[in-house]
Amino acid sequence: MQYPEPIAKLIDSYMKLPGIGNKTATRLAFYTVDMNEDDVKAFSQALLATKDKLHYCSICGNLTDEDPCEICRDKTRDQTKILVVEQPKDIMVMEKVQEYRGLYHVLHGVLSPIEGKGPEDLNISSLIKRLQKNNDVQEVIVATNATPEGEATAMYLSKLIKPAGIRVTRLAHGLSVGTDIEYADEMTLFKAVQGRTEM
Amino acid sequence: MQYPEPIAKLIDSYMKLPGIGNKTATRLAFYTVDMNEDDVKAFSQALLATKDKLHYCSICGNLTDEDPCEICRDKTRDQTKILVVEQPKDIMVMEKVQEYRGLYHVLHGVLSPIEGKGPEDLNISSLIKRLQKNNDVQEVIVATNATPEGEATAMYLSKLIKPAGIRVTRLAHGLSVGTDIEYADEMTLFKAVQGRTEM
Numbered sequence: 001m002q003y004p005e006p007i008a009k010l011i012d013s014y015m016k017l018p019g020i021g022n023k024t025a026t027r028l029a030f031y032t033v034d035m036n037e038d039d040v041k042a043f044s045q046a047l048l049a050t051k052d053k054l055h056y057c058s059i060c061g062n063l064t065d066e067d068p069c070e071i072c073r074d075k076t077r078d079q080t081k082i083l084v085v086e087q088p089k090d091i092m093v094m095e096k097v098q099e100y101r102g103l104y105h106v107l108h109g110v111l112s113p114i115e116g117k118g119p120e121d122l123n124i125s126s127l128i129k130r131l132q133k134n135n136d137v138q139e140v141i142v143a144t145n146a147t148p149e150g151e152a153t154a155m156y157l158s159k160l161i162k163p164a165g166i167r168v169t170r171l172a173h174g175l176s177v178g179t180d181i182e183y184a185d186e187m188t189l190f191k192a193v194q195g196r197t198e199m
Numbered sequence: 200m201q202y203p204e205p206i207a208k209l210i211d212s213y214m215k216l217p218g219i220g221n222k223t224a225t226r227l228a229f230y231t232v233d234m235n236e237d238d239v240k241a242f243s244q245a246l247l248a249t250k251d252k253l254h255y256c257s258i259c260g261n262l263t264d265e266d267p268c269e270i271c272r273d274k275t276r277d278q279t280k281i282l283v284v285e286q287p288k289d290i291m292v293m294e295k296v297q298e299y300r301g302l303y304h305v306l307h308g309v310l311s312p313i314e315g316k317g318p319e320d321l322n323i324s325s326l327i328k329r330l331q332k333n334n335d336v337q338e339v340i341v342a343t344n345a346t347p348e349g350e351a352t353a354m355y356l357s358k359l360i361k362p363a364g365i366r367v368t369r370l371a372h373g374l375s376v377g378t379d380i381e382y383a384d385e386m387t388l389f390k391a392v393q394g395r396t397e398m
Contacts, residue, residue: 043212
């Protein structure tokens, strides 16, 4: 016996999500059958809305349902700083910290020769245009991830932007707060020693 | 900064699923943004279809998109046996084993005084009607789960059906295949000794 068609299709759809295999997808599908009808309708509409209503901000590349995005429109933010991230979700993480009140720019990836991703595949040319148009920007903070690709991308941006007389900085690397030195990996310890600060 | 509204709504919907918290829901929502548009549309439609097209079989209570369900319509199946399960998904599990070729009946729950669930809240009266109408049935196999509520429900059904001269059986309890005796719990071992078979 096969699952009834609507269930089989829903299982297929759940399985397309990351980290969800056959068993979990089946469990979720049967759970969906028993869900409140309004919740299922809202879920269905929310899925379509993410595709229909969301797009990338024409200025910074952030995900938004309006253009320009909320951050680019907000003139109370510090217009002298641009923080460069790999993905839109990195912006949300930074915003939760509430330490940074400047602008953002999303690269939508990192340089990766293995995957054949060069500078022209990233949202870099629009960053350069932004810097040329807007003389207010004094600092570009590169917040790509601490991976080899992230580091290479940071280096590339630094070489590209510094000649224009704009300060380029990188987020500090070091021990996570609450970490025992005993459990830190060598590379992190190395960076923590290099970046040590006066007390 | 808040998430754009479509993302926030999708995160809410994902969080309504069992075992999915805020972080996973956020990850799934951002993943959905990058998904193939056709896949998202299919997902959205599959959700609606589970609510619109699926209902319970009027004979056995199984989930189906046609009435009666595939199994109740199949006259090649053994019409002398009815296997009673708690939930529709239990039928799918039994069918995968391919040992059983009879009919099914879904209770949609178990007797549970704590949750205030009595016999009238379960799909029991339709089982009795089925047995009265259909003189072919010679055996009712009770396959409720091996929980206190499942056992109590099995006992209740047995007392109800046996006087009609129909054989009532219960799935065997014992050690799982591949289990070390060392790691089996006491209750399972007790059942395994009780149900020992000749070699």
